[in-house]
Amino acid sequence: MDAPNYLFYGLIGILVILFITSLIKKAFKLMTLVIMIIIGISLYNIVIKGVSPIDxxxxxxxxxxxxxxxxxxxxxxxxxxxxxxxxxxxxxxxxxxxxxxxxxxxxxxxxxxxxxxxxxxxxxxxxxxxxxxxxxxxxxxxxxxxxxxxxxxxxxxxxxxxxxxxxxxxxxxxxx
CATH class of the missing domain: 1.20.120 (Four Helix Bundle (Hemerythrin (Met), subunit A))
Known part of the structure; x- marks a missing residue:
């Protein structure tokens, strides 16, 4: 193999790593958002509606x-x-x-x-x-x-x- 092929494969490898990293970041942000929504709903029920935390x-x-x-x-x-x-x-x-x-x-x-x-x-x-x-x-x-x-x-x-x-x-x- 010559140098242009190594360069091409290296570039593809970097793009794949960046894509996977981007997906992981987005998944983490989505999980954080879902957890925040659940916490928000729970706080509303506990503080406003008067539901006990255990319930x-x-x-x-x-x-x-x-x-x-x-x-x-x-x-x-x-x-x-x-x-x-x-x-x-x-x-x-x-x-x-x-x-x-x-x-x-x-x-x-x-x-x-x-x-x-x-x-x-x-x-x-x-x-x-x-x-x-x-x-x-x-x-x-x-x-x-x-x-x-x-x-x-x-x-x-x-x-x-x-x-x-x-x-x-x-x-x-x-x-x-």
Whole structure:
């Protein structure tokens, strides 16, 4: 290799290092901003609203746990809805009816568990909306199950119910 190639590679190496350093600085500034916002909100709640510092910390712990649980339930719900959609492709097979029945039971179980999740008053509105969408999702899956159990129902009816199920799930997913 000759000198111009070494110079070119050295210049690229310096640019990569500068770019990475810039990204790290921006990430640090963003983390600092988020921490300052959280501290500001906490101070407002403690000083203005009169919430005790221990209650404020416990509120954040509860909300963090709630968000992790909601994320897990959203993944489980997505899997169940996908299984129902796949099984509804041929609603006349008994094994597909069994799959739809099982996933419908799972959705009922998830609904009960989500309704009982602890959350702070800050997340009350989100929790209510999430539960409403989940309830409509469960009702739609029940309709799909009833249609497939009838056996004589047309696949067009089942697919329209499945489309409604997917619309409800997409609305639920948009809440995040």
């Amino acid at each position: 404020e910390v416990n509120s954040y712990k509860t909300d963090i746990s709630y968000t992790k649980n909601i994320k897990d339930y959203s993944e489980k719900i997505k899997t169940s809805v996908g299984n129902i959609k796949k099984a509804a492709g041929n609603p006349t097979k008994q094994e597909n009816v069994d799959i739809i029945s099982l996933e419908s039971e799972n959705l009922h179980k998830y609904e009960e568990e989500v309704l009982s999740l602890k959350h702070s008053s800050k997340l009350k509105l989100f929790h209510e909306k999430y539960c409403n969408y989940l309830t409509s999702l469960v009702k739609t899956s029940d309709s799909a199950l009833k249609l497939t159990k009838l056996g004589g129902s047309s696949s067009q009816n089942v697919s329209s119910v499945i489309d409604k199920l997917m619309d409800n799930f997409n609305s639920l997913a948009e809440l995040k």
